[in-house]
Amino acid sequence: MRDLSVHPETLSQELLAWYDVHARQMPWRVGPGDRATGVRPDPYRIWLSEVMLQQTTVAAVKDYFERFTRRWPRVTDLAAAADADVMGEWAGLGYYARARNLLKCARVVAADHAGVFPDTYDGLIALPGIGPYTAAAISAIAFDRQETVLDGNVERVMARLHDEHTPLPGIKPVLKDHAAQLTPENRPGDYAQAVMDLGATICTPKSPACGICPWRAPCQARVEGTAAELPKKTPKKPKPTRLGYIYLARSSEGDWLLERRPDKGLLGGMLGWPGSDWNESPQEAPPFAANWRDLGAEVRHTFTHFHLILQVRVTELPLNFQLSAGQEIVKRHDFRPSDLPTVMRKAFDLVQAEMR
Missing domain, CATH: 1.10.340.30 (Hypothetical protein; domain 2)
Known part of the structure; x- marks a missing residue:
């Protein structure tokens, strides 16, 4: 210099x-x-x-x-x-x-x-x-x-x-x-x-x-x-990859089951699909007992510190479904995919593509 x-x-x-x-x-x-x-x-x-x-x-x-x-x-x-x-x-x-x-x-x-x-x-x-x-x-x-x-x-x-x-x-x-x-x-x-x-x-x-x-x-x-x-940068460490499951349930009328994430943490306070933890060896954790079908497709998304791969499961929401804490039923006419975080919208897009 x-x-x-x-x-x-x-x-x-x-x-x-x-x-x-x-x-x-x-x-x-x-x-x-x-x-x-x-x-x-x-x-x-x-x-x-x-x-x-x-x-x-x-x-x-x-x-x-x-x-x-x-x-x-x-x-x-x-x-x-x-x-x-x-x-x-x-x-x-x-x-x-x-x-x-x-x-x-x-x-x-x-x-x-x-x-x-x-x-x-x-x-x-x-x-x-x-x-x-x-x-x-x-x-x-x-x-x-x-x-x-x-x-x-x-x-x-x-x-x-x-x-x-x-x-x-x-x-x-x-x-x-x-x-x-x-x-x-x-x-x-x-x-x-x-x-x-x-x-x-x-x-x-x-x-x-x-x-x-x-x-x-x-x-x-x-x-x-x-x-x-220039400028030169200190090499970054490779990002790890985390895995998980994501669950999309829709009623026969087209209403969706969503879940509000905790205020703290990744995607805090956002509405999204229920899912498992994200780690190297996730356990399946469906939000309710049902015949969950493997969509045969995965969501891939990259956050600041890691890559994420989610396996997508789908089912029909039962009649008279009882909500658990943090869950919401969003009516078909109120549901806006654009309100979802990008990773959640990717899962929705996969399901929509299969339904066409």
Whole structure:
């Protein structure tokens, strides 16, 4: 790594000039033109977008964001929402602990802050579900605070700009220091979005477009020819595979038996099909005694820390079925497969395909 020959403020202003022309349009973003006229972002929309974007792409989030904000346009609306409604709208975005924390945070803002988000890093990080990155992003983007925003895009840009070869995650503090030196007093909110846009659209993981990059000249990795291999990462351990069984029971009228998972743990608070534990040697655990038929197909799904393979069992729901704790009968006209977590929807799709 070599010191940059260009003053950090010059680099920041060059990037802002690029952003003024090339800023991505997003439903939660106030663009640089509007911002220059005094339009300010809605902290609720910035917070919601940042929570949704964790571990997820912009393309995947847009439709969810627009549905959420149509249904719950203010944080107080979201705070008053039923848990099941929010979890249903969240289904498919994954990492369901984020949805639970979303509700907790909205309710704290509504109850303890009169529906107004704190405008400082310290105030924001004290809220449920808001960590260092999210607190910095909201305080910079929504409130124009001079906070250092460091997501995966910014890490990649900084590693290449300074030709840093120490692998992640160990190099994170160094990359944050580099990012902090470039964060300007003037327009820090626009700058935060600009450097993230740079990583997302030009300084991409593969085949970076160095020829049109506003930081082409000072980029040390471009000079050394190492951009494509940065940032380096410590190799991940192989993901284990867990097995399990999943049980789909439907009445003759088309009603379905579902089960609400415990609040804590994977898919916490979500409705799904009854099933066994997920481990290396699962035991069959049907929700009631019946002639369960092996569908002859399996659900495959990958979570953050493991791969999952589920054997699918199906049967008809008995007349006068007695519900056990946590179980629900969802009427045919109320059942929405889109409310199910992705792994549960995969099982439904297999059953539907067989019934056609």
